[in-house]
Amino acid sequence: MRVSDRVGRSRPALSPRPARRFATAAMVGVVLYILVDAVLQFLPPHYSVVSDAESNLAVGPFGWIMNLNFLGRAGLTLCAAGAIGLVGPGSRLRRTGLVLLVIAGACSAALAFLPTDINGRGEFGLRTSTLTGALHLAVASLGFLAALAAFALLTAWLRGVPALRRVYPAALALTVVAAVGLLCVGLADHLAPTLLGLAERVCLAGILGWAFVVCAAIRRRVTDSAGATQGSASASQVDTSVSGDSDIESIPSAASHRAKSG
Template identity: 35%
Template sequence: MSLRSTRSLLRLGAAGPVVFIAAYLVNGAARPGYNSSHDTISALSLAPHGWIQNANFLVYGVLTLCFAEALRRCAALRATGYVSLIVAGTGLILLGLFPTDPVLGFPEGAPTTITAIGTVHSTVALVVFVAYPVAAFAAASRRDPGWTAFSIVIGVLSLEAVGAFFAAVEGTEAGAQSSAGLYERLPTLFIGLWQIAFALRVSIPHRVPDSRNVAVAS
């Protein structure tokens, strides 16, 4: 594959978290009764014009798959990391196809029944939340201590935020205030920063091969 197409995929991968975060911030601010520090990102799919958040998941999933493909071509990531990004990207697409059940009292007055579709959403969300940090850990390189430390810190902070998020959801009754929404947004920011930094790192001319497909580094 050409150098130009590989760099295009890297740019798409870097754009993924930017588009995703900007979309849920603007969408959340425009929804009456929605509190970004309390309500989940997925709950936006239950608000008026919920298709916007569903599309947001789908777009981020596709752009993450583009990112994974670019890293595969550059042999910039171990097989474990590549597979983790494929899992994360595919999971995001599934999140857009299987909306969440009402959670934490949003939308107001909606029944809190658990459905099969909502269960799929919750299960896949957990997988995605874990897959991204695993990819960050797999990006560590003994030849670059600085990048290794950055990737490990990102992975650890993301997992800690995910743990805090699920603990907040489990410990909060519907309608009661919590910081679940804030905790959920933190890993998207951490991983987004890592994804952009990784794309920039690999985009350095001597790191991007102009030869044909390169196998994933083992």
């Protein structure tokens, strides 16, 4: 078979650009979310990081910024799901995990439209006094549980993907951090309500950290794969060029041999 035939029949490799873009967007989203959250802590009405829930930041003169941040968290969650869905082999673990991850993102987006109830002076813990406040608490709880379940399934999936297995220990550790934080939220609400905000932020640290490290691993993997593919393509072009030159050089040699024979 001629070289030109082999080149013509080869199939183009799948471009890794979509996965890399999704992963990069999710990583940027995590950083922006944390920065906005930190800045809002210094703006009035100055909620406590330790005792007040993060959702309180959405109530007040700058609450609209936190509502945008909730939408941003939904966006980065969907980007993380997109990146994960474009790499590695598909399986029931990944499909179920991605569905739960999308649900978690949708819950985050819904929080922007459901203002939470603010406790009175000297009151702490998870308390609701309005319908929207009760819906906010229910949706937030569903979002945390869906994210935690998604991470558990997707972390197990990561362990079976050779290209991403190196990130498995970090993903598992951050899943445990998120689970411990969520458990502490429930315990703090009943036993130590003044520590509710701290417990929630520990859970958020695990959730955001998981999304960042997994997307970083995906971005690094697809970048390395793209470089290897380009290297192989360059080597193939060089081989083709050398083969073509050899064929051309053989033509006068064959003609000379026939002349001598005549």
